[in-house]
Amino acid sequence: MTAQTAxxxxxxxxxxxxxxxxxxxxxxxxxxxxxxxxxxxxxxVLWFSLLVLIPLAAIVVTASQGGWHAFWQAITNGETAxxxxxxxxxxxxxxxxxxxxxxxxxxVLVRDRFFATRVLEFLIDIPFALPTIVAGLVLLxxxxxxxxxxxxIANTRTAVFVAFLFVTLPFVVRAVQPVLAEQDREAEEAxxxxxxxxxxxxxxxxxxxxxxxxxxxxxxxxxxxxxEYGSLVLLSGNLPNRTEVTSVRIIxxxxxxxxDNAAAVAVVLLLISLVVIVAVDLLQRSVVRRG
Amino acid sequence: xxxxxxxxxxxxxxxxxxxxxxxxxxxxLRVLVIAYLFFLxxxxxxxxxxxxFARGLTDLGAILSDPxxxxxxxxxxxxxxxxxxxxTVFGVxxxxxxxRFRFVGKRVLNALLDLPxxxxxxxxGLALVLVYGGRTGWFGPTVQRWGLTVIYDVPGMILATxxxxxxxxxxxxxxxxxxxxxxQEQAARxxxxxxxxxxxxxxxxxxxxGVSYGVVLCLARSxxxxxxxxxxxxxxxxxxxxxxxxxxNEYLNFDKGGAYATAxxxxxxxxxxxxxxxxxxxxxxxxxxxxxxxxxVTEQPRQPEERR
Numbered sequence: 001m002t003a004q005t006a007x008x009x010x011x012x013x014x015x016x017x018x019x020x021x022x023x024x025x026x027x028x029x030x031x032x033x034x035x036x037x038x039x040x041x042x043x044x045v046l047w048f049s050l051l052v053l054i055p056l057a058a059i060v061v062t063a064s065q066g067g068w069h070a071f072w073q074a075i076t077n078g079e080t081a082x083x084x085x086x087x088x089x090x091x092x093x094x095x096x097x098x099x100x101x102x103x104x105x106x107x108v109l110v111r112d113r114f115f116a117t118r119v120l121e122f123l124i125d126i127p128f129a130l131p132t133i134v135a136g137l138v139l140l141x142x143x144x145x146x147x148x149x150x151x152x153i154a155n156t157r158t159a160v161f162v163a164f165l166f167v168t169l170p171f172v173v174r175a176v177q178p179v180l181a182e183q184d185r186e187a188e189e190a191x192x193x194x195x196x197x198x199x200x201x202x203x204x205x206x207x208x209x210x211x212x213x214x215x216x217x218x219x220x221x222x223x224x225x226x227x228e229y230g231s232l233v234l235l236s237g238n239l240p241n242r243t244e245v246t247s248v249r250i251i252x253x254x255x256x257x258x259x260d261n262a263a264a265v266a267v268v269l270l271l272i273s274l275v276v277i278v279a280v281d282l283l284q285r286s287v288v289r290r291g
Numbered sequence: 292x293x294x295x296x297x298x299x300x301x302x303x304x305x306x307x308x309x310x311x312x313x314x315x316x317x318x319x320l321r322v323l324v325i326a327y328l329f330f331l332x333x334x335x336x337x338x339x340x341x342x343x344f345a346r347g348l349t350d351l352g353a354i355l356s357d358p359x360x361x362x363x364x365x366x367x368x369x370x371x372x373x374x375x376x377x378x379t380v381f382g383v384x385x386x387x388x389x390x391r392f393r394f395v396g397k398r399v400l401n402a403l404l405d406l407p408x409x410x411x412x413x414x415x416g417l418a419l420v421l422v423y424g425g426r427t428g429w430f431g432p433t434v435q436r437w438g439l440t441v442i443y444d445v446p447g448m449i450l451a452t453x454x455x456x457x458x459x460x461x462x463x464x465x466x467x468x469x470x471x472x473x474x475q476e477q478a479a480r481x482x483x484x485x486x487x488x489x490x491x492x493x494x495x496x497x498x499x500x501g502v503s504y505g506v507v508l509c510l511a512r513s514x515x516x517x518x519x520x521x522x523x524x525x526x527x528x529x530x531x532x533x534x535x536x537x538x539x540n541e542y543l544n545f546d547k548g549g550a551y552a553t554a555x556x557x558x559x560x561x562x563x564x565x566x567x568x569x570x571x572x573x574x575x576x577x578x579x580x581x582x583x584x585x586x587x588v589t590e591q592p593r594q595p596e597e598r599r
Contacts, residue, residue, distance in 0.1 A: 030393040036486060037392055044385045045400070051454055052407055055418030058429055062421055101327055108324045112317050120324065122565065123332045129561035131515025132412075133535045134339070134554045137542065141338035141551075142330075148338070166331055198314065227411030230517040230535070234542055247413040247518065254417060254522060263421065266414040273409040281402075 062263035074264035091225035102172025132230025155237030168221035175217030223276040343555035350548035371513035382460030416522025443525035451519035460505035467501030504571040511564035
């Protein structure tokens with residue numbers, strides 16, 4: 001089973017690897033644009049603008065139309081503020097769990113290959129591949145009112161946490177795995193032969209090498225958690241002030257035809273994604289540079 | 292720098308699995324990981340399957356004989372096919388331009404192309420409503436005058452689905468294009484092939500596995516899209532209700548059996564996509580050279596500076 005079958009994965013792996021100076025790439029920067037290719041680029045950029053850039057710009061414009069004061073009021077009003085707080089808090093908690101469990105899972109997958117490794121690889125990809133609404137239903141079947149073991153967390157804040165945990169499972173694992181597989185084991189062996197204990201080797205040799213990958217995976221899982229919607233619809237009950245997350249808040253505003261407020265909250269989410277994209281990019285550059 | 296080839300993917304690298312001497316700690320971690328994944332993924336997914344067949348084939352039969360559910364499945368499929376087609380053509384084209392040509396703003400474009408994956412689906416829906424909404428959208432009224440309703444209709448749903456799955460083909464095709472290089476294309480040019488001939492007879496066969504992998508990912512994502520489609524569809528029963536919206540409505544209307552059965556079908560599709568994707572990933576042409584998966588074309592111009 002191949003590792004990355006990420007259906008909605010963000011480009012953790014894709015960007016970091018690749019030796020920067022492969023012969024066939026460093027030889028040519030590419031041709032200058034001709035008539036056909038120039039036209040193709042024009043059509044492509046036009047389509048991309050109509051589909052992605054202009055609509056995203058529309059959010060920022062709509063949010064800023066009422067001025068700074070209106071924007072601030074929209075995102076600090078009671079229910080919205082509590083939704084943002086819950087979302088950011090749960091996402092941060094989930095990120096911490098992912099940083100630890102994701103690294104442990106990656107370690108087990110890379111270093112401790114045993115009969116069930118392929119099954120585990122497959123399980124890790126499932127949250128990427130499942131439609132989010134199905135993910136919600138999946139969790140509901142074990143952690144909902146019909147749970148066979150009586151664990152009913154539906155309509156609580158714990159449900160938000162568990163749903164985030166499920167959808168963000170693969171990020172840290174998939175970011176750390178390739179780096180761990182490439183890591184030079186000679187350094188570990190050398191350290192061990194010099195008398196370093198297992199924990200010292202882990203702390204002084206393994207973790208420093210993995211840190212950028214762990215951080216990148218953590219950032220991605222935070223971003224994914226913050227923007228999650230589908231898996232919560234059925235699971236969290238969307239109770240205002242209690243289990244309502246930011247995306248649900250946006251839906252509520254849209255359904256109430258308060259598009260300006262919806263846009264204001266959306267801007268907050270966009271800002272978070274932007275920060276994460278930049279952070280991940282910087283982290284991945286640092287990985288590449290370390291080589 | 293360690294050449295990161297071969298090692299990348301699931302296979303044990305020679306020597307990597309020589310942990311013949313396992314300490315007790317290893318087993319503790321192993322058990323911890325198995326338990327975590329069992330409670331978070333394996334058991335819940337199994338329960339969906341069990342719930343779908345709790346009454347034998349009744350629920351599955353019921354949804355497959357309900358014309359509205361069948362319609363929603365068909366609608367989902369057509370929307371997904373349309374989005375995948377658009378994203379494949381656009382994705383292969385833009386990847387070729389990014390890898391093979393140089394132009395101003397390439398680096399920015401390359402970065403922006405990843406944007407859709409980082410945007411919340413609900414925000415995607417909202418963005419499209421703001422621009423293409425029939426009454427108040429920027430372009431909505433104009434487009435409506437041309438006789439095309441976008442929001443609360445199928446075109447908007449296709450747009451939303453296309454938006455969320457846009458980078459998937461590109462991200463798979465770019466590294467493959469970089470890897471195959473352009474010697475063969477140039478050779479084809481020298482012996483007189485025109486652009487189209489070169490593309491269909493040289494480039495496309497060389498990148499076909501990358502394209503297939505991207506298409507599978509894109510298809511899986513499109514079939515399962517929920518949030519963005521929910522915002523732009525209006526969720527009109529029998530008209531703009533897709534499979535994922537049907538799951539939600541069945542569940543909320545206390546048709547739990549139907550919801551689980553529909554969810555089971557979607558799960559089957561997702562699992563099939565995972566399996567096919569892993570086949571495409573392991574395909575012969577990529578087996579040896581898979582790892583150079585960087586989107587770092589645009590980093591190239593920076594290299595000389597970095598070396599200085």
